Amino acid sequence: MKTNMVGAINNALELAMKENGNIVLLGEDIAKDGGVFRVTDGLSDKFPGRVFDTPLAESSIIGTSIGMAVAGMRPVPEIQFAGFMLLSVSQLLNHAARYRTRTRSAMSVPMVVRTPVSGGVKTLEHHSDSPEALYSHIGGLIVVEPSNPYDAKGLLMKALRMDDPVLFLEPTKLYRLFKQDIPDEAYEVPIGKANYARHGNDLTIITYGTMAPLVQEVVEKKNVSADVIDLRTINPLDEATILESVKRTSRALIVHEAEMSFGVGAEIAARIAEKAMFELSAPIMRVASPSIPYPFPGYENYYLPNAKKIGNAIDKILTA
Amino acid sequence: MKKQVYSGAIDYLQVMDENGNVDMQLMPSIPDSKIVDMYKYMLFARALDAKSLSLQRQGRLATYAPLIGEEATQIGVAMALRKDDVFVPSFRQHGVFLARGQPLEDYFVYWKGYEDGAKSTRQINALPVCVPVGTQLPHGAGVAFAQKYLKRDAVTVAFVGDGGTSEGDFYEAINFAGVNKLPFIVIIENNQWAISVPRKDQTAAQTLAQKAMAAGVRGVQVDGNDVLAVYKAVTEAIAASKNGPTVIECVTYRMSMHTTADDPAKYRPDSDVKPWKDKDPLKRVSIYLTAKGLWSGQLEQDTAAQQQKQIDEAVDRSEQQFKPDPKGMFETLYSFMPDTLKDEERNAVENNFWM
Numbered sequence: 001m002k003t004n005m006v007g008a009i010n011n012a013l014e015l016a017m018k019e020n021g022n023i024v025l026l027g028e029d030i031a032k033d034g035g036v037f038r039v040t041d042g043l044s045d046k047f048p049g050r051v052f053d054t055p056l057a058e059s060s061i062i063g064t065s066i067g068m069a070v071a072g073m074r075p076v077p078e079i080q081f082a083g084f085m086l087l088s089v090s091q092l093l094n095h096a097a098r099y100r101t102r103t104r105s106a107m108s109v110p111m112v113v114r115t116p117v118s119g120g121v122k123t124l125e126h127h128s129d130s131p132e133a134l135y136s137h138i139g140g141l142i143v144v145e146p147s148n149p150y151d152a153k154g155l156l157m158k159a160l161r162m163d164d165p166v167l168f169l170e171p172t173k174l175y176r177l178f179k180q181d182i183p184d185e186a187y188e189v190p191i192g193k194a195n196y197a198r199h200g201n202d203l204t205i206i207t208y209g210t211m212a213p214l215v216q217e218v219v220e221k222k223n224v225s226a227d228v229i230d231l232r233t234i235n236p237l238d239e240a241t242i243l244e245s246v247k248r249t250s251r252a253l254i255v256h257e258a259e260m261s262f263g264v265g266a267e268i269a270a271r272i273a274e275k276a277m278f279e280l281s282a283p284i285m286r287v288a289s290p291s292i293p294y295p296f297p298g299y300e301n302y303y304l305p306n307a308k309k310i311g312n313a314i315d316k317i318l319t320a
Numbered sequence: 321m322k323k324q325v326y327s328g329a330i331d332y333l334q335v336m337d338e339n340g341n342v343d344m345q346l347m348p349s350i351p352d353s354k355i356v357d358m359y360k361y362m363l364f365a366r367a368l369d370a371k372s373l374s375l376q377r378q379g380r381l382a383t384y385a386p387l388i389g390e391e392a393t394q395i396g397v398a399m400a401l402r403k404d405d406v407f408v409p410s411f412r413q414h415g416v417f418l419a420r421g422q423p424l425e426d427y428f429v430y431w432k433g434y435e436d437g438a439k440s441t442r443q444i445n446a447l448p449v450c451v452p453v454g455t456q457l458p459h460g461a462g463v464a465f466a467q468k469y470l471k472r473d474a475v476t477v478a479f480v481g482d483g484g485t486s487e488g489d490f491y492e493a494i495n496f497a498g499v500n501k502l503p504f505i506v507i508i509e510n511n512q513w514a515i516s517v518p519r520k521d522q523t524a525a526q527t528l529a530q531k532a533m534a535a536g537v538r539g540v541q542v543d544g545n546d547v548l549a550v551y552k553a554v555t556e557a558i559a560a561s562k563n564g565p566t567v568i569e570c571v572t573y574r575m576s577m578h579t580t581a582d583d584p585a586k587y588r589p590d591s592d593v594k595p596w597k598d599k600d601p602l603k604r605v606s607i608y609l610t611a612k613g614l615w616s617g618q619l620e621q622d623t624a625a626q627q628q629k630q631i632d633e634a635v636d637r638s639e640q641q642f643k644p645d646p647k648g649m650f651e652t653l654y655s656f657m658p659d660t661l662k663d664e665e666r667n668a669v670e671n672n673f674w675m
Contacts, residue, residue, distance in 0.1 A: 024469070055499060060458040060492035067462020070447065071406070072470060075462075090489075094452050095459070103448050105652040106439040139661075140653055163655040192658055236658030 001184050004176045008149035009039050009114075012156040013076065015186045017047050020074060023160065025051040027061060027078030027114075036080055037116060037175055058084050062091035062113065069109040070099065074160065079115040082169070083126030089134075096165040097140025109165045112156070117145070118210045118257050120173040120304055122297040128172075129294055130209070130258035133267075135167050136235035143234040144191060145169040147212035149180040151232055154189025162191065169234075171210045178213075194238035196245075200225035203251035203317055206242055206268055208232065211255045211287075211305060218310045224318065234264055239271055246272055250281040251317050255310055260288035282320035287313045328533045332541045335548035338599045340607030348552040352614055358399050358547050359605045359615065362391040364627045365415035366602065368424075371631050372414070372431060376580045380639070382433035385412045389545075389575030392601030393509050395419055396550025396570075397477060400558065406467070407446040408460035408478035410453070412509070416479070420444040424634030429642050436648065437638075453514075454480055454487030457506065461493040464504035464565070475503040475561045477554070483514025485528045494535040494567060503561035505554065510544065511574035516587040532567035544570030545601040573599070646674050 017023045025040055031053045034041030044051035054061050058079055065075035079085040100108045119128030136143045142164050146152035159166040197216055202224060207215045208231040219226045227245045246252045252272050254265035265286040272284055287305050295303050335346045369387050376384040394415030401407065407416055417427060421444050430437025438448040450456035460478030467474050484490055485508055497504040508528045512519045525531060532539025542549040550570055557566035573596040577584050609615035650665040651657060668674060
């Protein structure tokens with residue numbers, strides 16, 4: 001089928017719900033309305049009693065999902081926007097992330113939390129956050145972020161068959177940006193494994209989410225020979241793929257939309273510095289948003305990393 | 321136009337008063353032998369509590385939250401539950417764990433500070449101890465959702481303290497359970513103190529049970545030091561669970577400290593504690609059973625000796641047979657081992673950082 005990311009996610013949910021009767025979807029406005037981005041459109045008719053609207057309370061959307069999961073179900077809660085998910089951080093980090101180890105694997109929390117992330121679509125405040133580093137920091141949550149329809153469907157299918165809590169981050173900007181031909185049937189994209197979106201020799205660009213298509217566009221336009229690694233999974237990080245590439249190209253640039261400080265880029269840079277320092281011919285560089293909270297939509301074009309900023313970084317690292 | 325669109329009232333239930341007198345109209349239909357069992361479990365819980373406090377003071381347990389004074393609330397609930405019902409604790413319900421059959425050595429391993437002690441909670445249909453106040457309640461509502469969805473003939477009973485009713489998760493959980501008509505029972509173990517903050521500073525609400533009304537679910541207040549009242553209220557809530565949740569406020573008192581890291585002398589005068597000594601949850605049952613010829617000083621001695629032996633043997637097992645395995649920290653985080661975590665574990669093992 002030829003579909004955008006919204007269609008791919010909807011299709012994965014439908015296939016998984018056919019496969020497993022214990023999957024339910026819950027969240028705000030996801031049933032009749034199909035979610036504010038229409039990702040769950042039509043599913044409440046196809047699966048009566050299995051797609052339901054919750055009271056408007058994010059902590060209990062996650063908290064009750066944890067209870068369902070521990071009791072043998074496989075809930076797929078949707079949080080309407082990542083900014084609102086902060087109201088459920090206690091449940092995600094204090095409980096979802098710790099339940100298995102707290103019980104030494106006697107209990108687990110098989111659930112997939114879906115939420116739209118990142119900006120670039122002129123939304124109100126709190127609708128454009130990129131919180132992947134926050135949820136990756138303490139461990140226990142698997143954090144996944146696709147950048148195209150094919151990966152979105154395959155990663156979600158895989159997540160829905162795992163026995164772990166998975167945070168599935170969906171870049172709103174990419175929901176309908178482009179279509180791809182993807183298989184009609186169920187397939188999996190491995191979690192914890194990065195993807196070479198492009199192969200090259202002179203530098204490695206590590207990216208994911210909204211920045212992945214942008215980086216490829218810039219690399220193509222500038223006609224540079226670069227490995228472009230699309231992480232797909234933020235946590236656990238595919239360190240092996242990153243190191244393999246960086247040791248070969250000797251230059252590492254990390255590009256993400258989230259704020260620069262204490263971010264995913266810092267983690268990757270640290271690992272490269274620890275394990276490939278003497279194979280580098282240039283300092284590791286990062287392109288990210290400034291270390292300030294995401295602004296109101298009027299200022300987002302001043303805030304987001306763009307082609308010019310990425311292009312400048314590529315020039316700089318290649319001439320360092 | 322102006323008219324009343326809602327009115328509500330909260331009932332208070334006491335079956336046995338502090339002198340062991342029973343209101344026969346309210347007496348639940350249970351055999352005397354069950355009341356004897358309740359009393360034995362209350363004795364057991366108190367003995368376990370005393371031993372735990374003593375072990376903690378010797379450095380043989382980590383931080384511990386004593387239960388003394390709250391035995392009737394905990395045992396009354398436990399005795400009303402059926403095997404398949406799910407128990408969702410806060411962090412002070414050692415009596416419930418005990419009465420549900422948690423292996424005692426696991427209890428001690430847990431409170432020594434090892435997750436390994438929580439492994440068996442699944443076998444007794446319980447969730448593990450939950451430390452962040454109130455956050456366990458949405459889990460309970462979720463378990464109740466699963467019971468309904470999977471058509472299991474069971475209810476979920478979750479505990480929270482008086483302070484916990486101020487948390488947002490308390491309201492969110494009962495609200496979710498109300499909307500979905502879930503077989504969910506919330507026990508408010510109102511022991512009057514949230515560490516140092518007294519009940520009156522926690523909320524202006526006259527009762528904690530009335531908070532149920534805001535979510536449109538049943539609420540009742542019971543004498544939490546009356547094991548029969550607690551038992552009766554839970555039994556009735558189970559019977560009503562097909563129609564949705566019930567919130568039961570058990571009015572009791574924390575006779576000891578919040579945890580072993582706390583010193584109540586700093587904030588709580590003895591005059592606050594004293595009246596509750598007369599309302600002791602065990603004393604009244606002892607009076608009742610003795611008057612009926614079902615209990616005696618000899619029986620009390622024999623029971624205490626037998627329970628003490630079980631406790632001491634469990635302590636021995638937890639100290640001599642249990643061997644901590646730090647690899648468990650790494651290997652039980654996910655259903656699989658990420659390579660980066662494998663590296664961190666290997667580094668610790670190979671360099672013998674654990675000694």
